[in-house]
Amino acid sequence: MYQGIYNGSKKHEPDLTHVLKRSWKSGLEKIIITGGSLKESKEAIELAKTDDRLYATVGCHPTRCNEFEQEENTPENYLQSLKTLIAENEHKVVALGECGLDYDRLHFCEKETQKKYFELQLKLNEELNLPLFLHCRNAASDLYDILSNYKFKGVVHSFDGNLEEAKKFIDLGYFIGLNGCSLKTQENLDTVKNLPIEKLMIETDCPWCEVRPTHPGYKFILEENKKFPSVKKEKWQPDHMVKSRNEPTNIRQVLDIISALKQEPSDSLSEKIFQNTMDVFFKK
Template sequence: MKRFIDIGANLTDPMFSGIYNGSVKHQKDLENVLERCWKVGMSKIIITGGSLSDSRKAIEISQMDNRLFATVGCHPTRCCEFDELDQSNYFQHMKELIETNRNKVVALGEFGLDYDRVQFCPKEIQQKYFKLQLTLTEEFDLPLFVHCRNAANDLLEILKDFKCSGVVHSFDGTIEEAKNFIDLGYSIGINGCSLKTLDNLNTVADLPIDKILLESDCPYCEIRPTHAGYQFISKENILPSVKKEKWNPGCLVKSRNEPCNILHVLDVLASVKKIDSFKLCEQIFENTNKLFFKSYLVNAIVQISRPTIPFYSHSKDCYMYNGRRQEDIAISEFVSGYILLEGEQKYFQ
């Protein structure tokens, strides 16, 4: 079975509580949603935090399962909240949220710049509080989950002042913009919104596979029949769906994207890049673990005679393995429940 990590799922959205535009259409079904994605090979999901309150909820949901993680940040269209809720307190609460949930918070964000929706927050405010949030990297050694809409040049200029790694998620820009972000040390996040047009497909076809990450960005960014990429989705990966008014726990809800649909994104990528889907999926799986999960280090001496690693946590501490520091050992993969170190499989208790 293919193995996936969804780097961006908006599981805090009211749609997963059955609420659409303020109206209740069906019962909460997040557990059904998660069960569907585990069945198709999902290994981990990173729940996106788009504001202080949203980040709190993302962490709360992540407590449901050890395969769920979260980000903490403020989306560019919501940066006016810093002023509305008192800048210093808002920022301090963000720091405390990260500090007290190190075992669940794997990235800073979602933050960045969005010049397509300045009606929600002016450019100057977006830039001011994006820069402020980037100072969190001085205290927390976490990758960035970056938002960019029609703002690549300004975003690049700001990021150049911070020596960080991360991902530019939901990428829909040009190949030149993608290469600039990659040269700066960033990966490129691909979802349905990255695959709408022929230009989009030409762009992703040229991306280096060691810099690609997958995301659903659910409940948004599904690949629709009108999108250029839709023709490449395998029919076997299109699961049954019903209208929200006819909700069924065993079916998807029409027009509500879910993590399990990450299969569609892989189908399109593999087709346009003309790469075997299993090979591509494994490469992306490795890319994602290297960026978001290699800092989950074991704070203990590994006893080679034992079949288990007793503990892991998000920490800068290193552990020893056969007399070598962990940071000198290549981690070939780190998935829910086990880690592979130099070919040896060690299971967590």
């Protein structure tokens, strides 16, 4: 989407430079680019190399786990390629992932295949000891059971489960990552309200997971954090955001909503959450 391509159709010129410019102007100091496959992880690292403030994760998303066995791959070769990519780019790779389980989209990859190659990546991490960037959709019980066998740190990102599920991951030592997809319903807001700040992180997962006007938390976003005007992709302008395409700068909207739910000033809340993130991903 940041290349101007939507569903295979080019709508405007590449504009990642403009997206990043808005991000830095908004006060972001670092951005982690998520790798969801071997190919994507390589691309994430190459992008990260263009700016000292950009970092990447390396891993295989649960819906892509068939790639371990596709074409000329063997599971061992695919895993070794992930390991080599990490070893050759230690200064840019801050986590293993995005990996985990997704039972909402089994049409992409069946449950047993997901579990098999999630475990294989965790076995690799016994050697690497990187933080984990975890994906969980309608699979909290199985994800918890598997993670219980290991002693890693990391974050269950884009969390949209209930309070009981969150507490179980927290008890294992994991953080809970919140974005627009974590704040879609009143039930989501009630859950977030009861999560401990010392175990929270915030994110955008852009270009996905925007906070939409129809979401119950939208009313808590400060007007100054809706400041960038947006246009339809067909009417793209360099100084405008694209409607329905999320950007890193919108992380401030997630903060606003959590600040309102917690009844804590956004400045002090952001400092705590920023430190959580630094402690997990950037503590050498």
